[in-house]
Amino acid sequence: MSLETYSDLCEAIAGWLNRSDLTARVPDFIRLAEAQMNRQLDCRQMVQTMQISISGEDYWLPNDFAGVKSLRLDGTPSTAPEYVLPEALDDAFAAPGRPCRYTITDRIVFDPVPDGVHAGRLRYRKRLCPLSATNRCNWLLKQHPDAYLYGALVQAAPYLEDDDRVGVWGGFFNAAIDQINADDKRQAFPGTVNARGRPL
Known part of the structure; x- marks a missing residue:
């Protein structure tokens, strides 16, 4: 499945959740994920x-x-x-x-x-330019759709009690954020960086 636009992302999140009763909440999950990423991303973009x-x-x-x-x-x-x-x-x-x-x-x-x-x-x-029906893509969705997907899935956690998938999605989301930040440091400081993405 393509993850190039806001509608693609909404469709993918609904499919991964596999909960028809949560489809209407998907835009909320995306906005909450954006709020979290605004606090955690530390990159040139x-x-x-x-x-x-x-x-x-x-x-x-x-x-x-x-x-x-x-x-x-x-x-x-x-x-x-x-x-x-x-x-x-x-x-x-x-x-x-x-x-x-x-x-x-x-x-x-x-x-x-x-x-x-x-x-x-x-x-x-x-802050990120938030995705919507009229703003169908931004730099983060284009370059790192996994961050958006897993971030939105994690925001569905209150509706998914005792669902083991939440922990897996959370791990993938945290890894995506860490990797985006580390990748930015590698591009800004060519050469060796440590495990936290800082130049040695």
């Missing part, structure tokens, strides 16, 4: 770089934002504002200037308030 222009105290986060990897402001030299906890900005500088600190709430908040327009570069972890 989950990183986005974008140019930003800061002219106010805060900057709205991208819709797929899942965490800052790096933040630099252009200049000679360029600078990297320091991340601080939100409460640390309670004693923010009074005078506007070049931002030297930032924190994350539902936005990126800068301190001090910029004294003009400052250009920079934001590298951030992004």
Whole structure:
């Protein structure tokens, strides 16, 4: 069976479950698997770089934002504002200037308030573009359909009491995530890596 599109995946999951009463739940299982993979995947496809222009105290986060990897402001030299906890900005500088600190709430908040327009570069972890009837494929389904299949099957576990398949699927899912992360490290760092995918 092909696993190239969202509908292929839904059909495969329903077939593997072999439970007609769970067919309507398959989209939920896929979304739950995506939520788990967003937390566990650590690879280049989950990183986005974008140019930003800061002219106010805060900057709205991208819709797929899942965490800052790096933040630099252009200049000679360029600078990297320091991340601080939100409460640390309670004693923010009074005078506007070049931002030297930032924190994350539902936005990126800068301190001090910029004294003009400052250009920079934001590298951030992004979430998977979720599969749906209108978004039929993404990079993960295309390259690693096993992660999607086993991840969704594991999410069906509450409906499958005393079903030995759940443990098998869980093992396959965990292995797929580990292998995706390790494979990314091998591509990023050609040469020898250890069992956890880290360069030696």
